[in-house]
Amino acid sequence: MRRLALILCLVAAPLAAQDAGDKARAAAEALEAASVLLDTADEAQDRVAALTDTVRAYEDGLTAMREGLRAATIRETELSRKLSAQEAEVARLLGALMAVGDRAAPRTLVHPGGPLDAARSGMLVAALTPGLAAQAAELRADLEEVTALRALQQNAANTLQEGLSGVQAARTALSQAIADRTDLPRRFTEDPIRTELLITSTETLQGFASGLAKITEDETGPPLPPITDRKGSLPLPVRGVVLHGAGDRDAAGVARPGVVIATRPGALVTTPSAATIRYAGPLLDYGLVVILEPQANLMFVLAGLDTVFGEAGQVLAAGAPVGLMGGPAGNNMSPSGEGAGGDRSETLYIEVREGDVPEDPLRWFTTDKG
Template structure:
């Protein structure tokens, strides 16, 4: 399934080539890692890398399709304008040639002026015709790229299917892990009681604060942690002081840092929530996933998968409309990220690289 995605990269324009090259390298590395994986933990690591490589490749493909569509529209518009200019000049030349002699003398500059104007128009016409030919060639080249884009879109569909398969395999590999490091074992009954009594996300976070047995882990805010998912950042509100990340459908959510998983499960209208404790008195609240991985008490490594966003990643035939919808945020999935220190929220930009 990884080699089908590699073929997609052949159809990308130069603007998206660097991203595509990165995706290709990730896929090759993931392929080698999957082949060498011996245990469930190794499989989780390799499959995580595979999913991330697919996501990088899909971003490159969508970017290339947008560029081709926009350029094709611009050239077609310029070509139509040039054709109209040529047609107009040819009509003027024809009318000058058919004008009776009295009309020629009626020109303010006299017959010489009329002839001079005709000669100027005649000189302009070949240049415009050359422009039309050049634009037509460029349009033909873009149409050829469009045909390649259609073929690439078919491969993209295969890549989407493969990414879905990799995500499902990732979920199975995580569920099959047994001997994972833990700091504590949460009682399911206690978890259910906490969820039932928590009226807000803040209340649940406060309840869980200090639950983990500290091991002396320290973490200072340095505004350098990666976001748990790639996307467009939106600021919070009074009720939700964190940030919201508009992510792609079915995007993989990963842990930004090594931490203890304090809570995993649905809560109120937040969807699936994961609360991480990277250091004593510091909590990262991540909410809005369709699927969430891990067990309370588990020690999560940096970059480890936490869950998957919801939404439908299927492509329709109207590729440009699909891409415009993604750009406009109409099909993105919101992931909420909040940082809490002590008993209150902390500005996320103190911890995460938001620029």
């Protein structure tokens, strides 16, 4: 009902308000579609894939809703400031309209100087009236737009809250579906003792990544097809914006060979292509880490997750979920930081390694979506 109210509010709004709310309308429809996906995910043959699509749909819908809400907020603020600055002019306009209004008595236009002066006064009033009417119409349009925008913001905020509840339910269902999954192929079985020894004996990510390939045994099945021909066109593992490029120094003054992506709390992290999980768990000072091997001698390192899915040795399809970002869900509510990264409070570190050599991840991934 709230999404319907939002759409009806947009349809009835003045044209400028409708322009400011176009994204909100599209977002309301996207969130409605996401809720339908969530309702039907239990019946899907592949629940994990269906719920992954559902979470992504919610994330895209919520992003569009924030952008639409922010546009409406900015427009409403501009109009409110304009009207506030015109208070004196508005008062004079209202006084003039009352003086020549329909309810004014005929003697109002009678001039004490006689018929000639009365005629001149009438001509003057006739010349001024269209201008006064135009100002009144402009003022009325501004007031109607402010009213429509405020109603839009209220309905959009309600829809946004519903979407946040929906995406949280979808994430919970996805986590359970992954826990119940038993049909993933494996390329090798991890030796936890050797992995733990490698963790304790290495002090750098480079050293750990280099040692991973040497501690696996009994690899089965053909290797995954190479993805070199897709270099530069792979999707980022998470919805976000680049905060630091390869080699840039962070707030602590540390320069790393990977990139830092600013994401929203709870954002879904997926594998950019079919890949084998080489490692999933805590590592050094990187927090929870997933290391993917899409082809021989190529590794994608994803660090800073709050939750990781899967186990070392499992083979994942492209777009399969590998984890979730952390952070309080309430950070998702504010539209004011949209575009400035203010609500993207989590960071995912991505590193690409070919053999023992790090490579700029932006040579592999597209970053045209924020």
